[in-house]
Amino acid sequence: MGMFLAQRVLALLPVLFLVVVIAFVVLQLIPGDPAVVILGIEATPEKIAAMRTRLGLDQPLPQQFATYLLSVIKGDLGRSIFLDQTVAQAIAERAPVSLLLAAMSLFWAILLGIPAGIVAATRRGSAVDDFVMTGSLLGMSIPSFWLGLNLILVFGVWVKWFPTGGYVAASTDLGAALWHLMLPSLSLGIIQMAQIGRMTRSAMLETLSQDYIRTARAKGLSEFVVVGKHALRNSLLSIVTVIGIIFAELLGGAIITEQIFSIPGIGQMVITAVAQRDYPVIQGALIMVGAVYVLINFLTDITYGIIDPRVRIV
Amino acid sequence: MIARAPASRSELGRMLRNRQFVFGFVVLVALCTAALLAPYISRYAATDVDVINRLKPPSLKHWFGTDGFGRDIYARVVFGARTSMIAGLFTMICTVLVGGVIGITAGYFRGLFDNVAMRLMDAMMAIPAILLAIAFIAILGSGLTNVVIALSVAYVPRLARIVRSVVLTVREQLYIESARAAGARTPRILVYYVLPQVIPTMLVQSSFIVAYAVIAEAALSFLGIGTPPPAPSWGNILSDGRSYLSIAPWVTIFPGLAIMAIVLSLNLLGDALRDIIDPRLRTDR
Numbered sequence: 001m002g003m004f005l006a007q008r009v010l011a012l013l014p015v016l017f018l019v020v021v022i023a024f025v026v027l028q029l030i031p032g033d034p035a036v037v038i039l040g041i042e043a044t045p046e047k048i049a050a051m052r053t054r055l056g057l058d059q060p061l062p063q064q065f066a067t068y069l070l071s072v073i074k075g076d077l078g079r080s081i082f083l084d085q086t087v088a089q090a091i092a093e094r095a096p097v098s099l100l101l102a103a104m105s106l107f108w109a110i111l112l113g114i115p116a117g118i119v120a121a122t123r124r125g126s127a128v129d130d131f132v133m134t135g136s137l138l139g140m141s142i143p144s145f146w147l148g149l150n151l152i153l154v155f156g157v158w159v160k161w162f163p164t165g166g167y168v169a170a171s172t173d174l175g176a177a178l179w180h181l182m183l184p185s186l187s188l189g190i191i192q193m194a195q196i197g198r199m200t201r202s203a204m205l206e207t208l209s210q211d212y213i214r215t216a217r218a219k220g221l222s223e224f225v226v227v228g229k230h231a232l233r234n235s236l237l238s239i240v241t242v243i244g245i246i247f248a249e250l251l252g253g254a255i256i257t258e259q260i261f262s263i264p265g266i267g268q269m270v271i272t273a274v275a276q277r278d279y280p281v282i283q284g285a286l287i288m289v290g291a292v293y294v295l296i297n298f299l300t301d302i303t304y305g306i307i308d309p310r311v312r313i314v
Numbered sequence: 315m316i317a318r319a320p321a322s323r324s325e326l327g328r329m330l331r332n333r334q335f336v337f338g339f340v341v342l343v344a345l346c347t348a349a350l351l352a353p354y355i356s357r358y359a360a361t362d363v364d365v366i367n368r369l370k371p372p373s374l375k376h377w378f379g380t381d382g383f384g385r386d387i388y389a390r391v392v393f394g395a396r397t398s399m400i401a402g403l404f405t406m407i408c409t410v411l412v413g414g415v416i417g418i419t420a421g422y423f424r425g426l427f428d429n430v431a432m433r434l435m436d437a438m439m440a441i442p443a444i445l446l447a448i449a450f451i452a453i454l455g456s457g458l459t460n461v462v463i464a465l466s467v468a469y470v471p472r473l474a475r476i477v478r479s480v481v482l483t484v485r486e487q488l489y490i491e492s493a494r495a496a497g498a499r500t501p502r503i504l505v506y507y508v509l510p511q512v513i514p515t516m517l518v519q520s521s522f523i524v525a526y527a528v529i530a531e532a533a534l535s536f537l538g539i540g541t542p543p544p545a546p547s548w549g550n551i552l553s554d555g556r557s558y559l560s561i562a563p564w565v566t567i568f569p570g571l572a573i574m575a576i577v578l579s580l581n582l583l584g585d586a587l588r589d590i591i592d593p594r595l596r597t598d599r
Contacts (some may be wrong), residue, residue, distance in 0.1 A: 013435060014433045015436045016437075017437075018433055018434055019435030019437045021436055021437070022438065026449055026452075026453060030451045030453050031453075031485070052391070053379060086527065136573075137578065137581060137585075138578065140577075141574050141577040141578035143529050143532060143533065143570065143573050143574070143577075146552060146566070146570035147531075149556060149559060149566050150566075150567075150570070151550065153559055153560070153563055153566075157559065176364060191565070248440075249442050249444070251442075252441065252442035252444070252445040255448065255537070256444075256533050256536060256537060260556070270445065270535055271448075271539075273452075274391070274451065274452040275538075279452070282448075282449055282452050285445070286445065286446075286449055289440075289442065289445055290437065291440045293441070294440055298442075313462075
């Protein structure tokens with residue numbers, strides 16, 4: 001297992017390095033002088049020179065990258081131009097909000113998606129299967145932000161069950177935090193549920209056609225044991241992969257949902273940074289989300305090893 | 315030469331017998347026709363302001379109602395279809411061209427180029443497509459052309475990876491070795507022997523890329539960094555409607571339904587094409 005883990009860690013390092021390269025390149029690709037773009041054309045030459053020094057633009061390119069890379073390794077993502085704090089602090093303040101939203105969305109997606117996929121696979125060709133497949137196709141075609149607006153309209157404005165926006169910190173009142181995140185998490189979760197449902201159905205169909213399932217049935221095992229213990233466990237590899245990818249996408253992809261529901265997460269920070277041309281924040285968000293994605297992939301790989309010991313040998 | 319033959323009559327028959335394909339195709343053609351004929355099927359222009367008739371509910375005069383400036387929502391939705399389709403189509407073309415070339419060359423030549431290119435693709439895929447697109451818009455500025463560039467940058471890695479995986483199998487086929495032994499040069503092998511095997515996969519992926527791009531363009535315009543107003547885009551119509559959600563929900567309902575219809579039709583087409591081209595990959599029954 002140790003060798004397996006070491007191999008996975010080594011494979012992740014080049015990807016992490018390239019994520020930093022992409023974030024670094026973002027600043028270099030700005031047409032013209034980034035300092036002028038950030039401060040505006042009316043800025044004094046002194047201010048522009050100071051901004052160039054602050055961004056490290058007065059150094060040769062290789063030195064700029066080396067300095068940036070070393071800072072990132074030390075956890076220093078620079079200082080925000082418009083927020084009165086470092087990028088790392090800004091991210092640390094907002095990441096728990098986005099993490100909670102992503103986790104809650106994933107909770108709905110798994111809670112509804114996996115059972116729906118299992119039922120559809122075990123009743124293949126039935127009306128239930130048709131319902132699940134049509135529902136998942138519709139779910140995958142709905143833009144999450146439009147679904148969010150409709151949920152606000154129905155459950156926030158018309159029946160007034162849930163708040164239409166805002167956020168309460170989980171550390172202050174966990175119940176209120178979850179209550180405020182109900183509609184945003186549902187708007188993201190319902191769409192991801194469609195993907196998980198489809199993947200579960202497809203993986204289960206393949207597993208249910210295997211010889212060992214026929215053997216299990218021939219031995220007289222109950223359908224619950226055959227499906228729950230034998231088929232589901234062997235289908236988990238593909239399902240876990242999708243869940244890992246979805247969680248990572250939810251973290252960075254909930255930008256619009258955060259905006260609609262006025263949730264002070266990473267997404268809202270990025271949109272504000274784009275409007276204010278606060279490039280260090282944009283770079284920091286790219287690195288943070290990229291690193292989380294890589295970390296989740298790593299955890300998914302470890303989960304493979306736990307679910308299926310053969311993976312550790314390969 | 316064992317290159318894939320062009321769609322035969324039996325393949326066309328299979329397509330026409332596939333209900334998903336027919337439904338998706340009919341809906342897509344209807345939406346494209348509406349977009350093309352927008353000036354002829356709408357009584358109003360998308361930017362005609364009529365403040366006296368602001369926030370009117372759907373009626374015979376205004377089929378989808380009016381927005382906060384009295385603009386006809388039906389006109390804005392059909393004209394907005396043009397923006398969405400241009401974004402989807404051009405993003406798909408750019409992605410297929412760039413992603414196809416990277417995927418084919420990386421998969422065929424392997425070695426250092428493959429290693430470097432695929433690690434870069436992995437790093438780009440580590441960042442959610444919408445976030446990567448937003449980062450590029452922060453550099454390039456808003457506007458439809460920049461949206462297409464930003465979305466293409468975000469989707470190229472995904473397509474390149476898929477194309478490469480197909481090429482890895484194709485390059486080991488006997489007929490490729492025969493072509494090499496017969497003295498065929500690399501460009502000829504890539505164009506005449508490898509490309510035809512990759513086209514069906516790219517065709518399937520193209521429909522999904524257009525669907526993703528339509529949603530992403532709407533999302534970016536919704537956030538105010540995509541197509542700038544007053545030009546209609548489904549995303550900025552939704553954004554306008556957000557302010558009147560409780561008193562005029564029709565402003566958000568119709569553009570949302572339009573996005574859903576086009577994305578559903580493209581997903582159906584993509585699924586059906588995948589089933590027709592490779593029945594082993596069927597996701598339904």
